[in-house]
Amino acid sequence: EAGVVQSPRYKIIEKKQPVAFWCNPISGHNTLYWYLQNLGQGPELLIRYENEEAVDDSQLPKDRFSAERLKGVDSTLKIQPAELGDSAVYLCASSSDRHTEAFFGQGTRLTVV
Amino acid sequence: KNEVEQSPQNLTAQEGEFITINCSYSVGISALHWLQQHPGGGIVSLFMLSSGKKKHGRLIATINIQEKHSSLHITASHPRDSAVYICAVKASGSRLTFGEGTQLTVNP
Numbered sequence: 473e474a475g476v477v478q479s480p481r482y483k484i485i486e487k488k489q490p491v492a493f494w495c496n497p498i499s500g501h502n503t504l505y506w507y508l509q510n511l512g513q514g515p516e517l518l519i520r521y522e523n524e525e526a527v528d529d530s531q532l533p534k535d536r537f538s539a540e541r542l543k544g545v546d547s548t549l550k551i552q553p554a555e556l557g558d559s560a561v562y563l564c565a566s567s568s569d570r571h572t573e574a575f576f577g578q579g580t581r582l583t584v585v
Numbered sequence: 586k587n588e589v590e591q592s593p594q595n596l597t598a599q600e601g602e603f604i605t606i607n608c609s610y611s612v613g614i615s616a617l618h619w620l621q622q623h624p625g626g627g628i629v630s631l632f633m634l635s636s637g638k639k640k641h642g643r644l645i646a647t648i649n650i651q652e653k654h655s656s657l658h659i660t661a662s663h664p665r666d667s668a669v670y671i672c673a674v675k676a677s678g679s680r681l682t683f684g685e686g687t688q689l690t691v692n693p
Contacts, residue, residue: 478627505681514589514671514683515628528680563628565681573618574681578627 474498478564478577486585490552493580497545497566504541505574506549507563515563521547554584588612591672591684598691604659606687608672611653618681619646619657620671628671631657662691 477496485491497504502523507515518537520528523544532539536555541547551558561581567574589610598604608617619631632639632646634655639646643662648655659666672684 512685512688514673514685516683517680520680565628573616573630573633575630576620576628 476564476566476575476577478562478580480580481578482581482583484583484585485554487556488553490550491554491582492551493549493562493564493582495547495549495564495577497547497564498568498575501566501568501575502544503567503574504547505563505565505567506539506547507565509561509563509579511560518549518562551582554582556584558582559584587684588676588682589672589674589684591670591687593687594685595688596690598662598689600663600691600693602662602691604662604666604689604691606657606670606672606689608655608657608684609653610655610672610674610682612674612676612682614674614676616675617648617655618673618675619655620673622669622671622686624668631670659689664691664693667691 479494504521506518508518509515517531519532519539521541524541539549561579563579564577565574592607617634621629621631634648643660645658667690669686669688671686673681675681
């Protein structure tokens with residue numbers, strides 16, 4: 473079974489430009505997470521979806537970040553406009569309602585120059 | 586004070602040594618995860634624990650719910666074990682709270 477798939481793996485953009493990340497969770501997983509991980513630190517939750525509903529987005533900087541999960545499957549995370557401080561790894565994870573274990577994607581490493 | 590604290594932050598060992606990484610947490614949890622992250626790579630789940638002890642190959646994870654403490658042990662360590670090991674706890678709902686990770690380097 474395929475795991476959590478994220479794309480792109482790497483992205484380099486100039487500041488003030490928009491960027492989008494895509495996540496395809498494991499089939500059947502209702503819960504989807506987006507995390508931000510700065511170098512040398514643990515991941516921090518940005519947003520959590522239960523199906524298509526964003527149930528925890530308190531840590532999402534809503535002035536520039538947005539996310540959607542249409543039809544409760546794939547999800548996109550967007551930053552517009554990107555700032556230098558947004559350089560980090562953006563991780564997507566999913567879990568099933570029946571199990572508590574979360575499975576992670578490979579992440580997208582964003583560099584803003 | 587972070588809800589999840591790991592120690593040590595950095596650990597260097599010689600190949601073959603027995604390694605222990607510790608995780609303490611301050612909230613009630615339904616599960617605790619040990620995760621492995623290689624440079625430039627994604628996160629791989631090693632264990633999910635809610636009680637007792639689990640073993641997979643050279644890796645052993647234990648948890649003491651009363652003391653709010655978990656340990657990850659690596660026996661006969663190898664250079665390929667070099668990675669960041671992250672402890673994460675699942676408290677209320679589905680939110681995972683992560684420790685800052687332990688950078689392990691195993692030298693040949």
